[in-house]
Amino acid sequence: MNIAQRKFDTLVIGAGGAGLRAALQLSQADATVAVVSKVFPTRSHTVAAQGGMNAALGNVTDDNWHWHMYDTVKGSDYLGDQDAIEYMCRAAPNTVVELEHFGVPFSRLENGSIYQRPFGGQSQNFGGEQAARTCAAADRTGHAMLHTLYQQNINAKTHFFDEFFAVDLLKNKRGDILGVLAFDIESGEKIIIEAKTTLIATGGAGQLFRTNTNASINTGDGLAMALRAGMPLQDMEFFQFHPTGVAGKGMLITEGVRGEGGYLINAEGERFMERYAPHVKDLASRDVVSRAIAIEIREGRGCGPNKDYVLLKMNHLGAEVIKKRLPGIRDTCITFLGIDPIDQPVPVFPTAHYTMGGIPTNKNAQVVVPIGTGGEEAIPGLYAAGECACASVHGANRLGGNSLLDIVVFGRAAGKHIIDYLKTHRQHQALPDESIEPALQRLAHWETGASEHESSDYDKNVSVAQLKNRLQQVMEEYCGVFRTEDVLADGVKAVQDIKEQLKYAHISDHSSIFNTARIEALELENLVELGLATVTSALARQESRGAHSRVDYQQRDDERWMKHSLYYLQDNRLCYKPVRTKPMTVDTFPPKERVY
Numbered sequence: 001m002n003i004a005q006r007k008f009d010t011l012v013i014g015a016g017g018a019g020l021r022a023a024l025q026l027s028q029a030d031a032t033v034a035v036v037s038k039v040f041p042t043r044s045h046t047v048a049a050q051g052g053m054n055a056a057l058g059n060v061t062d063d064n065w066h067w068h069m070y071d072t073v074k075g076s077d078y079l080g081d082q083d084a085i086e087y088m089c090r091a092a093p094n095t096v097v098e099l100e101h102f103g104v105p106f107s108r109l110e111n112g113s114i115y116q117r118p119f120g121g122q123s124q125n126f127g128g129e130q131a132a133r134t135c136a137a138a139d140r141t142g143h144a145m146l147h148t149l150y151q152q153n154i155n156a157k158t159h160f161f162d163e164f165f166a167v168d169l170l171k172n173k174r175g176d177i178l179g180v181l182a183f184d185i186e187s188g189e190k191i192i193i194e195a196k197t198t199l200i201a202t203g204g205a206g207q208l209f210r211t212n213t214n215a216s217i218n219t220g221d222g223l224a225m226a227l228r229a230g231m232p233l234q235d236m237e238f239f240q241f242h243p244t245g246v247a248g249k250g251m252l253i254t255e256g257v258r259g260e261g262g263y264l265i266n267a268e269g270e271r272f273m274e275r276y277a278p279h280v281k282d283l284a285s286r287d288v289v290s291r292a293i294a295i296e297i298r299e300g301r302g303c304g305p306n307k308d309y310v311l312l313k314m315n316h317l318g319a320e321v322i323k324k325r326l327p328g329i330r331d332t333c334i335t336f337l338g339i340d341p342i343d344q345p346v347p348v349f350p351t352a353h354y355t356m357g358g359i360p361t362n363k364n365a366q367v368v369v370p371i372g373t374g375g376e377e378a379i380p381g382l383y384a385a386g387e388c389a390c391a392s393v394h395g396a397n398r399l400g401g402n403s404l405l406d407i408v409v410f411g412r413a414a415g416k417h418i419i420d421y422l423k424t425h426r427q428h429q430a431l432p433d434e435s436i437e438p439a440l441q442r443l444a445h446w447e448t449g450a451s452e453h454e455s456s457d458y459d460k461n462v463s464v465a466q467l468k469n470r471l472q473q474v475m476e477e478y479c480g481v482f483r484t485e486d487v488l489a490d491g492v493k494a495v496q497d498i499k500e501q502l503k504y505a506h507i508s509d510h511s512s513i514f515n516t517a518r519i520e521a522l523e524l525e526n527l528v529e530l531g532l533a534t535v536t537s538a539l540a541r542q543e544s545r546g547a548h549s550r551v552d553y554q555q556r557d558d559e560r561w562m563k564h565s566l567y568y569l570q571d572n573r574l575c576y577k578p579v580r581t582k583p584m585t586v587d588t589f590p591p592k593e594r595v596y
C-alpha cells in the first residue's frame, strides 16, 4: 500500500480544549502523542466560548461542589449520570487553579482572587439564593484557555498534524480501534496514523441546524466516525437551543449578559421571564428561557416589524460594566447589528448551540457499550472527551459554563487513564490491510468530483451545498424547540431522502478548490447520519424532558423514560440503558419537579 504511515502511543483527534488538555497530560508523561486537527488548533470552536467555566471556588458567593452537583443534576432534568457529575463538580476548583497556573489570564476581583459571575441554574444550598460560580476571562474565556493550552503543548513537544482531515477510524476484526485514516488538506496526501490508544475529541454538531452559534467546522465528524465503527450514539434527541442568539443571524450573546444583570423584554416592554421563572427570572435554565421566548413570539408579543424576536436589555448596566466585562459582546453587536448595547437593547432569538448527546463514555472518558446483561463495558484503548462525548454530565440540558469545565476535566481524566493503560499495553497491534478499505472507499467516492449512477431516480444536478442547506432547514423545521409526532415522522423521511440524494450529488469541479469541496461532502455525510440519529431518537421519546419538548407529551415521564437512548447506524436501531443514579460518595438526588 502506497500510503504514508506513522505510529504513536496515542492519537488525539481534535485540538479543542478537550483534545489539548488530554494531549498535554500525555506529552508531559513522555508518551508520544499525535494531535490531528482539520483547522489550526487555536481556531477550534473552544476559542469562541465567551461567558466562562463553572467551579465552586466561592470567591463571590458562598459555594461548594455539592451545591454545584445538585444544580447540574437538576439542570440535566435528572437524565445526567450522577457519578460522572460528582466527579466533574469535585474536580472543578482544582481544574481552574491548574489552568491558572498554566497561564490562563482569568479576570480578577479587587482582592486579587478569580472573578466569578452568576450564570443560569446556579444556586446556593441546594436550590436557594443565586450563586456566582462562573470563572471568566472577560467575555473571551475560551480564547484564553485554548491559547494557553496550545502554548503548553508546544512546550511539552506534542506532535501536531495541523489542517489534516480525519476520515474514519481503523479497526481490526475484533473491534479494536487501531488509528485513523486522514489526509493533508493542502496536498490531499493520505496518511495512516496508528496508535495504541485513540481519543476522539472532535467537538459538537451545531451545523445540523440552519441558525446556530457554532463554527462552520462543527459538523460532528467524530460522532459519525464512531457510528460507522459500530458504536452507538447516546441521547441524540437532546440538542440545546441557546436563548440569546442574534436574531436572524445566530451569533451568540453570552448568558453572561444576563449574569451581569441584563434581562429580556417583549414588545410590551414587559420583563416576561418573571412569569415563567418567578424566583430566578432571566437566569433560569436555557431550555426554560428558550421555550419562554418561543411562546412570547407565538402569542404575538414578539418585537420588530414581523414580531419575530425579543429584546435583550443591558443599557441599564452602564458603559463601564459593558466595556469591562462584555467587550466582545459589544463588538459583535456593533459589527453585525450596528447597535451599541450601551445605548439600545439587542434583538435575540433561540439558536442551536450545543450537542448534549454523543459517544457514550464513563468518568474515565473510556467509550462504553452495552453488554447483554444490562450492564456496559469499556472498549479497550478507545476514549472520547468534550462535546462529542456523553459522560453524561449534561443529561437533557446543559448548564451554561459546564462545558468548558467538562472538556478540561474529562480531557485530563482521559490523559490519566491512557497513561495507565499504556503501562500494560506496550505494543502496537498489527493493522490488517482490509481495515483501511472502507475508509478508502468512502474517500474514493468523492475523488472524481461527481458520482456516476445510472439507475437513479434522483436529480443528478443537486449539489452538496444545496443538500446541506436542505438538511439544516429540515432539522430546524422538523426538530426545533417544540416537537410533535407527525412532524418528527416527516422529518425522519426528509432526512432519509437527503441521505439517498447525497449518494448522487456532485461537488464542485473547480480543481483549485477540490480538497475543500471534498471535505464539505465528507462533512455532510457525517451531518446527515447525525440528523437521522437526532430525529429518530426524538420521535421515539414520548415525553418532555430538558431540551426535548414534545407538544403531544408535555410532562416528564420518569417511570417510562428516565433512561438514555442509544442509536445505532445499522437499521437505525434504538435501545435504552438506565441512568447511573448512584453518585460516587454522596446520596442520590432523586427526581423532583423542576422549577426555577
Ligand SMILES: Cc1cc2nc3c(=O)[nH]c(=O)nc-3n(C[C@H](O)[C@H](O)[C@H](O)COP(=O)(O)OP(=O)(O)OC[C@H]3O[C@@H](n4cnc5c(N)ncnc54)[C@H](O)[C@@H]3O)c2cc1C
Binding pocket: 013, 014, 015, 016, 017, 018, 019, 036, 037, 038, 039, 041, 044, 045, 046, 047, 048, 049, 050, 051, 052, 053, 054, 141, 142, 164, 165, 166, 167, 201, 202, 203, 204, 213, 214, 215, 217, 218, 220, 221, 222, 252, 254, 353, 354, 385, 386, 387, 388, 400, 401, 402, 403, 404, 405, 407
Ligand atoms: C459561541 C459559543 C460560545 C460558548 N461559550 C461557552 C461558555 O462560555 N462556557 C462553556 O462552558 N461553554 C461554552 N460553549 C460550549 C463550549 O465552548 C464547547 O462545548 C467546547 O469548547 C467544545 O470543546 P471540544 O474540545 O469538545 O471541541 P472543539 O473546541 O469544538 O474542537 C474540536 C476539534 O476537533 C477537530 N476536528 C473535528 N473534526 C475533525 C476531523 N474530521 N478531522 C480532524 N480534526 C477534526 C477540530 O479541528 C477541532 O480542533 C460555547 C460554544 C459556542 C459555540
